[in-house]
Each structure stands twice: as C-alpha cells, then as structure tokens.
Amino acid sequence: MEDRFIPLSVPNLKGKELEYVTHAVETEWVSTAGPYVTDFEAAVAKYVGVPRAVSCQSGTAGLHVALRLCGVRAGDLVIVPTLTFIAAVNPVRYQGADPVFMDCDRSLCMDPVKLRSFCETECELRDYSSASAGDEQKSAQGSGPFLYHKKTGRRVPALVVVHVFGNMADMIAILEIAKEYHPKVVEDATEALGTHYTSDPEIPEHFRGAFAGTMGDIGVYSFNGNKIITTGGGGMIVSKDEEILTHAKHLTTQAKSDEQNFIHDEVGYNYRLTNLQAALGLAQLEQLEDFIKVKQANYEVYREALEGIPGLELLDVRPHIRSNRWFYALCVRKPYPMTGMELIGLLKSHKIQSRPIWGLIHEQLPYEGSLTSEMTEAPRYHSEVVNLPCSTSLTQEDAKYVAKVIRRGT
Amino acid sequence: MEDRFIPLSVPNLKGKELEYVTHAVETEWVSTAGPYVTDFEAAVAKYVGVPRAVSCQSGTAGLHVALRLCGVRAGDLVIVPTLTFIAAVNPVRYQGADPVFMDCDRSLCMDPVKLRSFCETECELRDYSSASAGDEQKSAQGSGPFLYHKKTGRRVPALVVVHVFGNMADMIAILEIAKEYHPKVVEDATEALGTHYTSDPEIPEHFRGAFAGTMGDIGVYSFNGNKIITTGGGGMIVSKDEEILTHAKHLTTQAKSDEQNFIHDEVGYNYRLTNLQAALGLAQLEQLEDFIKVKQANYEVYREALEGIPGLELLDVRPHIRSNRWFYALCVRKPYPMTGMELIGLLKSHKIQSRPIWGLIHEQLPYEGSLTSEMTEAPRYHSEVVNLPCSTSLTQEDAKYVAKVIRRGT
Numbered sequence: 001m002e003d004r005f006i007p008l009s010v011p012n013l014k015g016k017e018l019e020y021v022t023h024a025v026e027t028e029w030v031s032t033a034g035p036y037v038t039d040f041e042a043a044v045a046k047y048v049g050v051p052r053a054v055s056c057q058s059g060t061a062g063l064h065v066a067l068r069l070c071g072v073r074a075g076d077l078v079i080v081p082t083l084t085f086i087a088a089v090n091p092v093r094y095q096g097a098d099p100v101f102m103d104c105d106r107s108l109c110m111d112p113v114k115l116r117s118f119c120e121t122e123c124e125l126r127d128y129s130s131a132s133a134g135d136e137q138k139s140a141q142g143s144g145p146f147l148y149h150k151k152t153g154r155r156v157p158a159l160v161v162v163h164v165f166g167n168m169a170d171m172i173a174i175l176e177i178a179k180e181y182h183p184k185v186v187e188d189a190t191e192a193l194g195t196h197y198t199s200d201p202e203i204p205e206h207f208r209g210a211f212a213g214t215m216g217d218i219g220v221y222s223f224n225g226n227k228i229i230t231t232g233g234g235g236m237i238v239s240k241d242e243e244i245l246t247h248a249k250h251l252t253t254q255a256k257s258d259e260q261n262f263i264h265d266e267v268g269y270n271y272r273l274t275n276l277q278a279a280l281g282l283a284q285l286e287q288l289e290d291f292i293k294v295k296q297a298n299y300e301v302y303r304e305a306l307e308g309i310p311g312l313e314l315l316d317v318r319p320h321i322r323s324n325r326w327f328y329a330l331c332v333r334k335p336y337p338m339t340g341m342e343l344i345g346l347l348k349s350h351k352i353q354s355r356p357i358w359g360l361i362h363e364q365l366p367y368e369g370s371l372t373s374e375m376t377e378a379p380r381y382h383s384e385v386v387n388l389p390c391s392t393s394l395t396q397e398d399a400k401y402v403a404k405v406i407r408r409g410t
Numbered sequence: 411m412e413d414r415f416i417p418l419s420v421p422n423l424k425g426k427e428l429e430y431v432t433h434a435v436e437t438e439w440v441s442t443a444g445p446y447v448t449d450f451e452a453a454v455a456k457y458v459g460v461p462r463a464v465s466c467q468s469g470t471a472g473l474h475v476a477l478r479l480c481g482v483r484a485g486d487l488v489i490v491p492t493l494t495f496i497a498a499v500n501p502v503r504y505q506g507a508d509p510v511f512m513d514c515d516r517s518l519c520m521d522p523v524k525l526r527s528f529c530e531t532e533c534e535l536r537d538y539s540s541a542s543a544g545d546e547q548k549s550a551q552g553s554g555p556f557l558y559h560k561k562t563g564r565r566v567p568a569l570v571v572v573h574v575f576g577n578m579a580d581m582i583a584i585l586e587i588a589k590e591y592h593p594k595v596v597e598d599a600t601e602a603l604g605t606h607y608t609s610d611p612e613i614p615e616h617f618r619g620a621f622a623g624t625m626g627d628i629g630v631y632s633f634n635g636n637k638i639i640t641t642g643g644g645g646m647i648v649s650k651d652e653e654i655l656t657h658a659k660h661l662t663t664q665a666k667s668d669e670q671n672f673i674h675d676e677v678g679y680n681y682r683l684t685n686l687q688a689a690l691g692l693a694q695l696e697q698l699e700d701f702i703k704v705k706q707a708n709y710e711v712y713r714e715a716l717e718g719i720p721g722l723e724l725l726d727v728r729p730h731i732r733s734n735r736w737f738y739a740l741c742v743r744k745p746y747p748m749t750g751m752e753l754i755g756l757l758k759s760h761k762i763q764s765r766p767i768w769g770l771i772h773e774q775l776p777y778e779g780s781l782t783s784e785m786t787e788a789p790r791y792h793s794e795v796v797n798l799p800c801s802t803s804l805t806q807e808d809a810k811y812v813a814k815v816i817r818r819g820t
Contacts, residue, residue, distance in 0.1 A: 011438045018435045021686075025428045028421050030642040030690060031635020057467050057643070060664075060680035074484070074506060086664060086674050093677045096484060096506050225441020225684075232440040232684035233467070254470075254496060255776075262768035264496050265775045267503045270470035274635075274642035276431075276686065280440060358672035365675045366665075 006402065008353040009226045009327070012392040013280075015287045020279035032253075034275025040282045044221070044236050047285065048193075048211040054237045054248040055273035055281075059190035059222030062235035063160065064091035065251050065271065066218040069244055070158040070184035072097050077149050077371070079118065079159035079183065081110045082362045083378040088162050088188045089361050100149075100156070101362035101372040107318045108329065108357075108381060109169030110161050112177060114373040119181040123147050123156055147181050149371075158184040163192035163212045165387075166228070166295075166326030167317045171197075171215045172207055178216075189213030190222030193229065194292050194324035203320050213238055218248075223277075228291055228326050228392070229284035231277040291392040295325035298399045302328055302388060305403030309410055311336030315385075329357070330406075331384040338409055340386045350405045357385040416812065418763040419636045419737070422802040423690075425697045430689035442663075444685025450692045454631065454646050457695065458603075458621040464647040464658040465683035465691075469600035469632030472645035473570065474501035475661050475681065476628040479654055480568040480594035482507050487559050487781070489528065489569035489593065491520045492772045493788040498572050498598045499771050510559075510566070511772035511782040517728045518739065518767075518791060519579030520571050522587060524783040529591040533557050533566055557591050559781075568594040573602035573622045575797075576638070576705075576736030577727045581607075581625045582617055588626075599623030600632030603639065604702050604734035613730050623648055628658075633687075638701055638736050638802070639694035641687040701802040705735035708809045712738055712798060715813030719820055721746030725795075739767070740816075741794040748819055750796045760815045767795040 024030050037055055045053040056062045072078055074096030080089050082101040092099045100118065105111040125145040147156040159178070161169045171187075178185045189195070192212035199208040213219025219238045223231035237248045250256075255268025273281075303314050313331040317323040332340040340356055347354045360382050362372045389402055434440050447465055455463040466472045482488055484506030490499050492511040502509045510528065515521040535555040557566040569588070571579045581597075588595045599605070602622035609618040623629025629648045633641035647658045660666075665678025683691075713724050723741040727733040742750040750766055757764045770792050772782045799812055 011440055013435055013438050013440065018432060021431055021435055022428060025423055025431055025690075028423050030421055030423065031640060032643055033635070058680040085672065086678075087680060090664075090677050090679070094504065224680075225443070230441060232686045233442055233680070233682060254500075257775075258769075261766055262495065263774060264769075267500050267776045268496075269500070270468040270497060270634075270643070272643060274687070276642045276690065277684070280435075280686065356671055359668075359674075364673060366677045 003351070005351045006353060006389045006394070006398050007391060008355055008387065008389055010391045010393065011225055011230045012291070016283040017280050020283045021276060024276045024279040030276040031274050032272040034278070036275045036278035036282055037273060040278040040285070041236070043282060043285050045238065047288070048214050048238060050214050050238045050240055052242060052245045054245050054252060055278060056235045056237060056252050056271040057273060058233050059188070059220055059224065059235040060087040060091065061252070061269065061271040062220035062237045063088060063186065063188060064094050065237060065248055065269070066186045066220055067091050067095050067158060068251060069218060069247055070186060072158050075154060077154045077156045079115065079156065081162050082360045082372065082375065083108060083358065083381060084162040084164060084188070084361065085358055086361055086364070088160055089367065093366070099367060099370055101370055103373045103375050104378050104381065105170070106377070107167050107169065108164040108315070109167060110174065111377065112170050112173035115159070115174065116177050118373055119147065119177060122151065123149050123181065125181065145182060147183055156183055158186055160186045160188055161216065162188040163195060165329055166192045166195050166324040168192065168195050168197070168212050168321045168323070170318065172204060175215060185216030187213045187216040187219040189219050190235070191227070191326050192324060193221045193227070194288055196322050198320045198322055200320045214240065217241070218244060223281055228295070228324050229281065229288050231273065231281035231284070234273045234277050234281060292324050294392045295390065298390065298394055298396065299325045299328060301396050301399040302403055305400055306330070306406060309336065309407055312406070326390065328388045328390050330386045330388055331381070332386055333384055336410060340384055343386055343406065343409060346409050347402070347405060352389060352402055352405060354389065355387050357382055357387065413761070415761045416763060416799045416804070416808050417801060418765055418797065418799055420801045420803065421635055421640045422701065426693040427690050430693045431686060434686045434689040440686040441684050442682040444688070446685045446688035446692055447683060450688040450695070451646070453692060453695050455648065457698070458624050458648060460624050460648045460650055462652060462655045464655050464662060465688060466645045466647060466662050466681040467683060468643050469598070469630055469634065469645040470497040470501065471662070471679065471681040472630035472647045473498060473596065473598060474504050475647060475658055475679070476596045476630055477501050477505050477568060478661060479628060479657055480596060482568050485564060487562070487564045487566045489525065489566065491572050492770045492782065492785065493518060493768065493791060494572040494574060494598070494771065495768055496771055496774070498570055499777065503776070509777060509780055511780055513783050513785050514788050514791065515580070516787070517577050517579065518574040518725070519577060520584065521787065522580050522583035525569070525584065526587050528783055529557065529587060532561065533559050533591065535591065555592060557593055566593055568596055570596045570598055571626065572598040573605060575739055576602045576605050576734040578602065578605050578607070578622050578731045578733070580728065582614060585625060595626030597623045597626040597629040599629050600645070601637070601736050602734060603631045603637070604698055606732050608730045608732055610730045624650065627651070628654060633691055638705070638734050639691065639698050641683065641691035641694070644683045644687050644691060702734050704802045705800065708800065708804055708806065709735045709738060711806050711809040712813055715810055716740070716816060719746065719817055722816070736800065738798045738800050740796045740798055741791070742796055743794055746820060750794055753796055753816065753819060756819050757812070757815060762799060762812055762815060764799065765797050767792055767797065
C-alpha cells in the first residue's frame with residue numbers, strides 16, 4: 001500500500017456515468033439543450049427540497065449571477081468571508097463592487113458576531129427616498145430601507161456566506177441579522193451539497209431539516225472535479241423564489257427575450273451547463289447519499305486514529321448538522337513536532353496528497369486595502385489547517401495509513 | 411422525405427467522440443485536468459498555425475478574457491459590429507466599458523470604411539503622457555499613443571471584428587487602420603474556424619493562407635452546439651504572442667500565482683474547459699476538413715437550385731477566401747413574393763428549420779443610446795437575410811428539397 005499515490009480529492013465515477021454520457025453522445029444531444037439538463041436540475045431541486053433549480057457552468061458563474069440578482073452593481077460593498085476559495089469573492093469585482101471581509105468562527109464559516117458588529121457600528125439603514133440609487137435599483141431591490149456603510153456612503157446590498165468544507169455557517173444567527181439589516185443573503189454552498197440541519201428540538205422549527213443553500217435568498221452549488229459530486233465543471237442556482245430562478249435562467253442563457261429574432265432585454269451570460277455535463281451529474285447525484293456515508297465513515301476512521309496525539313485536532317462540524325463531510329480539516333499546533341506545512345511535506349514524501357487551507361483573501365494582491373472586520377480566528381486557522389485525503393474512493397485502510405504517517409511524525 | 415424534420419444546425423458526432431469520451435469517463439479524468447485538454451489545445455493551435463492555444467468554457471468567455479488582455483477597463487469604449495450575436499458585445503459591458511457600433515459591408519462583417527471614418531473624424535491619438543490613465547494601464551498597453559474619442563474623452567483601447575457566418579472580415583484593411591490608430595484587434599472567429607485567406611497573388615504575401623482568428627492581437631473560436639465543431643459548449647483563445655496566451659491561461663484558471671497555497675495575484679475567472687468536453691472537441695477537430703467539404707458542397711447545391719429566382723440572393727464570401735461555409739445566408743427581396751419572415755414560416759410548415767439574422771444590437775434595450783456609425787447596410791441585411799439548414803449531416807437531397815420549397819414559394 002505504501003507505494004500507491006493517495007490523492008486529496010478525485011472524482012468517483014462508478015455509477016451510471018458512462019451509460020448516461022454514452023446516451024448523450026449517441027443521441028447527439030451534447031450541448032446546452034437536451035433532457036439531462038432538465039432532469040439534473042429537477043433532481044437537485046428535489047434533493048434539497050426547493051421547487052426549482054437552474055444549472056450553470058460553475059459555482060463561480062452561479063455566484064456571479066446570484067450577486068447580479070441581488071442587485072449588486074458598480075460601487076457597492078458586499079460582505080464576504082476572508083477564509084474561503086477566492087471564487088466566492090471575485091464575482092463581487094465582476095460586478096464592479098468591492099468586498100468587505102469578515103473573520104470566521106470555530107466552524108471556519110463567517111462569524112455572525114463580527115457580522116452584526118459591522119452592520120451595527122459601521123453601517124446604518126437609510127430609507128430608499130434618502131438614498132442616491134437610480135430607478136433600476138428600485139425595481140431590483142424593492143423598497144427600502146437599505147444598508148449603507150457610513151464612512152464611505154456606499155450601499156451594502158448583499159452578503160455571501162460560505163459553508164466551508166461542508167460544515168454549515170450559523171444560518172440561524174446570520175439570517176436574523178439579515179432580517180434586521182436587509183442585505184440579501186447569498187449562500188455559497190459549493191462545498192456543502194447534502195449538508196442540512198438535523199430535526200433536533202434545539203433547532204428552531206423553521207430550520208429543521210433545511211439544506212445548506214436553501215435558507216438565504218439564493219444558494220449556489222458546485223460540481224467542480226474536486227467536489228462531492230462532479231459534472232467535470234458546473235454549478236446550480238437554487239432559491240425558494242421562483243421569480244428569481246426564472247430570472248437566473250434568463251441571465252445564464254444570454255437574456256434572450258425573443259429567441260427566434262435574437263432580441264435581448266439585458267446583458268446576459270453564456271453560463272449554460274451542457275447536456276453531456278448534466279448526464280454525468282445525474283449519475284453522480286444518484287450516488288450522493290452513498291458518498292456521504294463513505295465520507296462520514298472515513299471521518300470516523302481519521303478521528304479515532306488521530307485521537308490523543310498532542311497538538312492535533314480534527315475539526316468537527318457545528319452541532320445539529322448533518323454534514324456532507326466534504327473536506328477533513330486537521331488543525332496542527334504545538335506540541336505536535338511540525339507545522340502544518342511540514343506535515344504536508346511529510347505526507348507528500350509518502351505519496352499522500354494534502355493541502356493547506358486557502359490564503360486569506362483580504363491579504364491577497366487584488367484585495368489589498370479592503371475593509372475588514374477584526375481578524376483573530378482566520379489567521380490562526382490559516383496557519384494550522386491541513387486538509388487530508390477525502391475522495392469517496394478512499395478506503396478505510398488508506399485513511400488508517402494516512403493517520404499512521406501523521407502519528408509517526410510525532 | 412417530406413416528413414423528416416430538417417434542423418438548422420445540429421452536432422454531427424460520427425467520429426471518435428464516443429471512444430474519447432468513454433476513455434475520459436473510464437479513467438475518471440473528466441474535470442479541468444486531463445490529457446484531452448492539452449491535446450485539443452495543441453491540435454487547434456497546429457490547425458490554424460499558431461504556437462499555442464488556450465481553451466475556455468465558451469466563445470463568450472474567450473472574448474471576455476481577450477478584452478481584459480487588451481486592457482479594456484471601466485469607462486472605455488470598444489468598437490464592435492451591430493450585426494452579430496450579442497456575445498461579441500456583452501463582454502464589453504462585463505468590463506464596465508461601452509460599445510461603439512459599426513455598420514457592416516457586403517460581407518456582413520464590419521465595414522472598414524466606416525471604421526476608418528470613426529477613427530479619423532471622431533477620435534484622436536493622444537500621447538500617453540497627456541492621457542489620464544493610471545499606471546496599471548501603462549503596463550497593460552505599453553507606451554502610447556492611444557486612441558481617444560474626442561467628444562467624450564474616453565479611451566478606445568480595442569475593437570472586436572466578427573467573421574460573420576464563416577466569411578472573413580476585410581482584415582487587410584482593418585489591420586491597416588489598427589496600425590494607424592492603435593486599438594488592439596480582437597478577432598471574434600467563433601463562427602469561422604477553418605476560414606482562411608487563399609494563397610492567390612492578389613492577397614498580400616503576409617496574409618496568404620492566414621486563418622481567421624490568427625491575424626489580430628487575439629482571436630477566439632467557439633465550440634458551441636451549433637458551431638462547425640462542438641465540445642457541447644466551449645471556446646479557444648489564440649494569439650501569436652506567447653505572453654498573451656500565458657496570461658490568458660492564468661486568467662481562465664482563477665489567476666493562481668501559488669497553486670499550493672491558494673495565492674492569487676489578480677481577479678481571475680473559472681473559465682476552464684473540462685477534459686470531457688475536450689475529448690469531444692478532439693474527435694470533432696479530426697473531422698473538420700471533411701465537415702467543410704460537406705458545407706461547401708451543400709452551398710453549391712443551394713446555389714444552383716436557387717439560381718434565377720427573382721429576388722433571392724444566396725450570399726457568397728469575399729474573394730480569395732477559403733470559407734468554412736458555416737451558415738448559408740439567403741437574402742430575400744422583392745420581387746420574391748414573400749418577406750424573409752414569411753419564408754421562414756413557409757419552411758417551418760414543411761418541417762424545415764431556418765432563422766432570421768440577429769436583431770441589430772445597437773437597437774436592443776441594453777445598448778440603446780450607444781454611439782454608432784451611420785447604419786445603412788446592417789438594417790437592410792437585417793430585414794433580408796434568412797439562414798438555411800446547414801448541419802454537416804444535411805444531405806444534398808435535403809438541400810434540394812429545401813430549395814424546392816423555397817422555389818415553390820414563388
């Protein structure tokens with residue numbers, strides 16, 4: 001076994017992928033029309049319990065459309081986490097807006113305490129009538145009040161919350177804040193398809209069983225190659241608001257108001273998922289619950305095998321969450337004898353692929369000088385977290401071997 | 411035969427598509443890494459005679475990246491045609507810039523006479539030192555002089571020329587103007603993969619044999635489902651400048667400057683083509699020259715069968731062009747007894763799919779009030795052109811039948 005390469009996270013195509021893909025090629029329905037697109041959209045919608053879903057080319061594309069649908073425009077501010085993949089933030093710039101970065105809490109997701117503090121102390125609510133927005137905005141956002149950043153006078157029409165590694169952000173607290181301060185809530189659930197609140201009595205009734213991505217105004221999933229299910233590359237936009245989804249479909253398909261005569265009523269995008277990709281996705285979705293079982297079982301193997309090693313903490317998820325367990329996050333601290341980066345090197349020398357968490361986005365070149373909350377947790381997790389192999393094809397023996405190498409490091 | 415539906419333009423997957431796609435699925439390389447992506451990029455580059463090509467998710471995505479690479483930024487003006495699919499224009503807005511619309515000539519492509527007139531009379535060259543651009547711009551565009559629109563004081567850093575329906579725009583004239591007035595030239599060759607100048611002595615030596623897409627600063631191909639070859643959805647960026655392509659690859663892959671540590675040095679995009687899509691593309695490219703032979707032969711069938719019908723003109727391509735003959739454009743005028751739209755209806759009643767040309771973009775809602783050249787040709791072609799079935803699976807009998815229905819209309 002020691003000779004085999006253990007990848008971090010690779011696709012697992014042992015279901016009906018080839019059957020469906022072959023059908024798409026043989027019927028010559030490989031492009032943006034075709035039955036798999038609608039079937040896949042319907043299947044995802046049913047799985048997460050919303051009436052409809054709109055497919056797109058990537059999670060990034062979905063997040064871009066979501067911001068557009070929230071009325072984000074040039075000059076606005078959008079609240080985002082600093083500890084996430086940069087695709088959650090770049091779409092803010094695609095719209096000509098700027099991000100405001102928030103710290104994370106122990107879930108690695110946006111800290112609702114710091115979010116509230118930002119809204120409370122640095123922002124204020126203004127009535128629409130006193131705001132400087134044009135008519136276009138009025139129709140996109142309805143009537144006020146709207147959140148404004150006091151010092152810059154800029155609108156704060158939306159926030160993006162990311163369900164990091166398949167954990168769930170504290171949606172109960174975040175939606176309470178959003179209700180009070182009126183930013184639209186985009187749920188970046190690109191890593192969290194399958195994660196949901198349990199039905200435990202501790203969870204408010206309204207949230208029981210709710211899936212990540214379905215609680216805010218708009219949610220986005222990703223089917224990138226490293227995700228729990230893949231279409232090669234792809235994404236899905238969900239919402240409980242049918243009107244938003246109709247508009248999402250319009251924007252992802254070049255905003256044709258008259259298909260026959262090529263008339264377009266707004267600036268749209270070519271963000272369509274193809275039938276070939278959707279064929280793959282449908283076969284993958286059929287296996288999602290099995291994949292989550294494997295991920296959960298391998299999490300338990302890691303947990304047991306790494307227990308009691310001083311300085312190591314395999315992060316768990318927030319209470320009352322059924323997580324998809326997409327990525328395993330191991331915190332590496334003293335007195336463990338090496339840093340996270342050194343551990344990654346050790347694993348690599350044993351042909352085991354692992355990785356550090358993302359670089360904090362507020363520190364990166366394109367976002368230098370941005371507004372931020374106080375940053376206490378994210379920098380710490382940034383220096384500590386190592387992601388361990390988590391493919392659904394990872395065997396329990398693989399996981400035990402990885403843990404053995406980590407233990408040997410001590 | 412009369413009972414069979416004849417589509418406008420559908421994929422033709424009779425080559426090694428299934429073999430390559432099966433290989434991608436069976437090896438589980440379906441996402442953005444994998445051998446087909448690099449093989450497909452190399453094969454397209456070799457085919458059009460450039461050192462390298464960078465794949466992307468769509469022609470639209472390629473055009474967006476091309477504008478970014480030309481230094482187009484918020485507040486700029488970009489010269490575009492009005493008679494084209496809107497995907498050639500929307501990326502201007504993605505960058506926060508605005509289009510200036512040009513009329514077409516008899517090739518349906520941008521009229522170089524009106525282009526020159528705009529540059530000459532409405533614009534002026536300014537030295538960099540007298541311009542208001544920041545440092546970022548300096549590095550993106552080199553040293554001046556730069557073209558400015560006099561009345562608005564806005565920069566005109568680029569123009570987008572579209573090779574409509576697989577014809578070739580007058581690149582010899584357009585590049586002469588670009589040399590004089592310094593806008594970067596983006597060639598939208600999304601419809602023109604395979605189109606090139608002949609080696610006829612009438613063509614300046616430098617242009618002989620040159621492929622559409624390879625003559626300007628950056629060229630873009632599309633592999634959408636209706637194109638001459640398809641990847642389901644996809645595109646390709648080409649240039650003779652290796653540095654531009656390295657930057658294009660960086661931007662299409664989220665601009666990671668440190669892959670391991672997730673450090674990004676600019677705002678990038680998730681515009682990657684997947685291995686699964688590239689597998690399809692490679693198999694398609696192997697058949698491209700055969701597809702062009704079929705398209706050319708069917709053009710000749712239409713031409714002969716429609717000859718001599720008063721009021722009908724099947725448009726030919728510019729002289730000294732080997733065209734890929736992607737779309738056939740039939741002009742319908744008096745004394746033909748019906749309008750183009752009526753003819754489309756007649757064909758539809760015979761289960762033959764055809765379509766009008768695109769709505770003029772300068773007249774569409776998102777672009778109302780834009781700067782334009784005088785518009786004399788585009789409105790005329792807009793009212794006259796009907797596109798006839800042109801799939802590579804169209805048989806000569808199909809084409810004759812279509813022509814028979816059109817003739818019966820008289």
